[in-house]
Amino acid sequence: MLSIGVLARRAATNVQTIRFYELEGLMPPPSRSEGGQRRYTLAHADRLAFIRHARELGFPLTAIRELLTLVDKPDQPCAEVDRVTSDVLADVEAKIIRLESLRGELQRMVRQCRRGRVADCRIVQVLKDHTHSSCLSKEHT
């Protein structure tokens, strides 16, 4: 039986995150010690590792929730798993496109800055006048 602290260290997560996953229904509630502290099994550790790994790959929690129910039905076809993963991939690709465009714009601005006065600064000019630039208006986070 693992305490929450030991489990957290094993998964390189922090303790609050594990409690948060329990609250969100991603981690099943573990048994408790006589004093009410959480006691985890190795099955819990596996599930947490799965969640963390998916998170590191950019899966949002809603997608992970889907994956976890799919993983519990090993004889079903894996088309859904593939779809969820492809969606995450598409999202990552869209973010890359967007960020590359921003990078180009920012590089141009910094390159054109002549380290003079604020009034003459190319960066400020570009920011003031939208028409100088060719930027996408979607979110980039």
Next chain:
Amino acid sequence: MLSIGVLARRAATNVQTIRFYELEGLMPPPSRSEGGQRRYTLAHADRLAFIRHARELGFPLTAIRELLTLVDKPDQPCAEVDRVTSDVLADVEAKIIRLESLRGELQRMVRQCRRGRVADCRIVQVLKDHTHSSCLSKEHT
């Protein structure tokens, strides 16, 4: 004098966002009509355009706050403007690196999926066993 709705349409922003910027001290409080509705000048429109453009380029609001105070001192050297912008650029570059690594990992997973049962799915296997992959553990958003 512009109403908040007209200003919002001009800046391709929405009305709540403008009120939010005022609350955050990024937009100066405009004058009000007799009935208490906000009435904006063209100076307000310019400032909003600056904020929105910087946001689109990935500047966080704290950075924009800094830029706005700098822009109000046009005779100062623009080194600070350059630094703020370079910081944003570095952030964008770090995100790209991270996302490219994720993309590679996800592409590999999807490519290796043989559309069989969940139990045999390569995607699920990779997610279950962290050691199969070479991923970075930092945030990517």
Next chain:
DNA sequence: TCTAAATGCTACAGTGACTATAGGTTCAAG
């Protein structure tokens, strides 16, 4: 001038995925 639709107002809750804090309790080592 009246009326109805559109627009505006404040205040507050929600988003995602945690992180941090406060104020208390339990556990394990010595």
Next chain:
DNA sequence: CTTGAACCTATAGTCACTGTAGCATTTAGA
């Protein structure tokens, strides 16, 4: 038996908004 680390719950904060409720005001047409 004591002490300090680890644990507990509950709540607020992060970022940059977005959405909602329940009103008040403005504006255009009849």
